[in-house]
Amino acid sequence: TVVSGHLLETPRQMPRLVSLSAMALILALCFAAAFVFVREGLKLPGDVSLLLAALGTAVFGAAVSAPLRTSLTVHLTRFLFPHTYRYKQTLSKLSNVDGSLAGWGKGVVQALDMIAGATHAEKIALLLRNDDTGYYEAKHAAGHDWSALLDLKLSVHSPLAALLEGKGAVLDVRAGNPHAALGDVSPPERESLREAGITFFCGVNDGDGLAAVLALKCELDGGWYRREDEEFLRLACNRIAPNIRNEITYAGMVMKAITDEVTGFFNHRYFLERLEEETGRALRYTQQFALLLCDVDSFKFLNDTYGHRAGDVALRSIAMHMRKSLRETDLAFRYGGDEFAVILPNTEAQGATAVAERMRQGILNAAAFVPGVSEARITLSVGIASFLLDGVTGNQIIDEADTALRRAKREGGDRCCIASGLTPGELAKDVALQAQLTSREDVSPADCRIFQGARAFVSIVEAKAPHFHGHSDRVARYAVAIGTNMGLTDTEITNLRDAALLHDIGKIAIPEATLRQPSPAPELEALIRRHPAVGARIVARLPGLQHLATGVLYHHERLDGSGYPERLTRDSIPLQARIVAVADVYETMTAQHLYRQHLSHEQAIAELKREAGRLLDARAVQSFLDAFPSSEPPL
Numbered sequence: 001t002v003v004s005g006h007l008l009e010t011p012r013q014m015p016r017l018v019s020l021s022a023m024a025l026i027l028a029l030c031f032a033a034a035f036v037f038v039r040e041g042l043k044l045p046g047d048v049s050l051l052l053a054a055l056g057t058a059v060f061g062a063a064v065s066a067p068l069r070t071s072l073t074v075h076l077t078r079f080l081f082p083h084t085y086r087y088k089q090t091l092s093k094l095s096n097v098d099g100s101l102a103g104w105g106k107g108v109v110q111a112l113d114m115i116a117g118a119t120h121a122e123k124i125a126l127l128l129r130n131d132d133t134g135y136y137e138a139k140h141a142a143g144h145d146w147s148a149l150l151d152l153k154l155s156v157h158s159p160l161a162a163l164l165e166g167k168g169a170v171l172d173v174r175a176g177n178p179h180a181a182l183g184d185v186s187p188p189e190r191e192s193l194r195e196a197g198i199t200f201f202c203g204v205n206d207g208d209g210l211a212a213v214l215a216l217k218c219e220l221d222g223g224w225y226r227r228e229d230e231e232f233l234r235l236a237c238n239r240i241a242p243n244i245r246n247e248i249t250y251a252g253m254v255m256k257a258i259t260d261e262v263t264g265f266f267n268h269r270y271f272l273e274r275l276e277e278e279t280g281r282a283l284r285y286t287q288q289f290a291l292l293l294c295d296v297d298s299f300k301f302l303n304d305t306y307g308h309r310a311g312d313v314a315l316r317s318i319a320m321h322m323r324k325s326l327r328e329t330d331l332a333f334r335y336g337g338d339e340f341a342v343i344l345p346n347t348e349a350q351g352a353t354a355v356a357e358r359m360r361q362g363i364l365n366a367a368a369f370v371p372g373v374s375e376a377r378i379t380l381s382v383g384i385a386s387f388l389l390d391g392v393t394g395n396q397i398i399d400e401a402d403t404a405l406r407r408a409k410r411e412g413g414d415r416c417c418i419a420s421g422l423t424p425g426e427l428a429k430d431v432a433l434q435a436q437l438t439s440r441e442d443v444s445p446a447d448c449r450i451f452q453g454a455r456a457f458v459s460i461v462e463a464k465a466p467h468f469h470g471h472s473d474r475v476a477r478y479a480v481a482i483g484t485n486m487g488l489t490d491t492e493i494t495n496l497r498d499a500a501l502l503h504d505i506g507k508i509a510i511p512e513a514t515l516r517q518p519s520p521a522p523e524l525e526a527l528i529r530r531h532p533a534v535g536a537r538i539v540a541r542l543p544g545l546q547h548l549a550t551g552v553l554y555h556h557e558r559l560d561g562s563g564y565p566e567r568l569t570r571d572s573i574p575l576q577a578r579i580v581a582v583a584d585v586y587e588t589m590t591a592q593h594l595y596r597q598h599l600s601h602e603q604a605i606a607e608l609k610r611e612a613g614r615l616l617d618a619r620a621v622q623s624f625l626d627a628f629p630s631s632e633p634p635l
Helices: 014-039 046-064 066-080 082-095 104-119 146-151 159-167 187-195 227-258 268-285 299-306 308-325 349-365 394-410 424-435 445-463 471-485 490-502 505-509 512-516 522-528 531-540 546-553 575-590 601-611 618-627
Strands: 123-130 135-143 153-155 170-172 200-205 210-217 289-296 331-334 339-345 380-386 416-418
Touching (some): 082 227, 104 135, 104 210, 123 146, 135 210, 159 210, 210 227, 268 331, 268 339, 289 349, 299 308, 339 349, 490 546, 490 575, 546 575, 575 601, 575 618
Antiparallel strands (some): 123 210, 200 210
16 A cells, blocks of 8 residues: 555545554664673674664654654655655645735635645646636736636536536546546547646535636646645645635635626726726727716606606616627726716727617617606717827826717717717818927826827837838938028927827827828818827827927928918918928838829929928928939938
8 A cells, every 4th residue: 555655545644653663663673782782792882882872762752752754654644655744745835825815816826825835736727617608717827828718617506516516626627537537528638628727627515516616727646636746636625715715705705896786887997997907908008998977868867757766777778788788898887977988999999889889779779768658768878089189198088088979969869979980170170279288398217108109009000001110210210300501409309209200199099991092082081180189199199298289290281372271371380390291202202102193302302392481381392402412312
């Protein structure tokens, strides 16, 4: 039995019995040696006598002294049964893991690390039961490449779950395992588990059924698992059961704290938290998202006529219909009494409008929202705002969505209005107000990071069409050369460069298909002509960059008043915009284009000279000619 190593097939006191037997054997040998020497009349050398006396005394002391006996037992166990020693040490440590409600998260991660170390698991995951989704879902993982296990799911109706709950043991799901009792587990499910690399499952019962499942990828000592391995995993699951119960309790408390009881949506406080998270993530990773603010039309009349209980029934029904129009990644909140908010991650304004219309139409076409009251029809008004287009902070985006919502209500309700759907004139006024908020002296390191984030969005614009690649950088280089030759100060040149780099940021609101068209239809041409106003509106809301808004807004104005968006003339066009216009016109003429032949440097110079003083600023054109003579085209 000792040789086989199956310790659990023998009495639990085997290590202690072995150590006691060893001590008895040593004492017997000492007494036997002394008896032989005395009987034969032999005289032991002094050193040997002392050695035997010391050994006998030590062993006798260990036999009668609990601390010494325990120490000897531990060392013998560690030597004879290394895996048993490792398991016992791990179980002892698991007993000391913080199982309190305050430390559940840290405790579970520590426990998984310990179990993975004891079993030599390559990776390990803990799947918690989610009654809302009907799955055991991975919430914690550890080991090598553990993130791959976070997508692991196991249906609560899976035969595996039934086996784990009923058998309460370890299931080995490796192919060909003679010990596996997988019952009615379907081959596809078994195959999906093998693709995830899972070799063992162990159930965690909390008294009310199977609360969690421990999934491991490991090769235990000896090939197939032994009873000792199985008992260790079972005991380990029992040790972490308090942490699991606390996690479930804590998760329930958190969910209750952030959930509206009437609709089941998240509440207003959680909305503000998630909105700030989304804005930070969007800036950091140059992503977009949209916000929908929804208001139930004439809800006060419904409450006053049929009572507040009927109003609650209607709100629950509205929430149910809204969910049908949303994706799994979308987040819905109850913003106020009869107002809802929806965050749409990775969604541009156009996509957000489609979602809002689908949601509004679903509410309009739904049956009566109050049982027995067929005339209690409900309609929805929606205001739409997009990150970057309408603001870069949570408060800015909320204000813009609220403005669009009020416009939808003002126009009769049952409609969707988009914040960035303002006219160019409205945008220009809005930009002028925003540009007065800060000056260049307000620039901070945080503002520099915001500028880099804005530049990343410009890169997204340039990726939409091949002929845009590097356009803004070249325009900025030409603009700096013009400004230098015109004698602008260092600060003015810096502002000019930044405005030129961001001058096309408004094109982020234009669909990629439109940008790629050789000759857009008139209605699409009108959309393209809005990009300076949209871009200026974006820049005007970026902290520390508001002073660049006018250069972005007016870079398509022309001296004769034929430009856009405001049809300004001559000196009413800011100098910064006039310089960017010259740089932009030259770059557009000479850039490789998908649908038209580009001009040579000499041809573009001739065109600039022809338009100087009529469409383009003559001084800026001359400064460009001084910087880049016809014989020396820009690199």
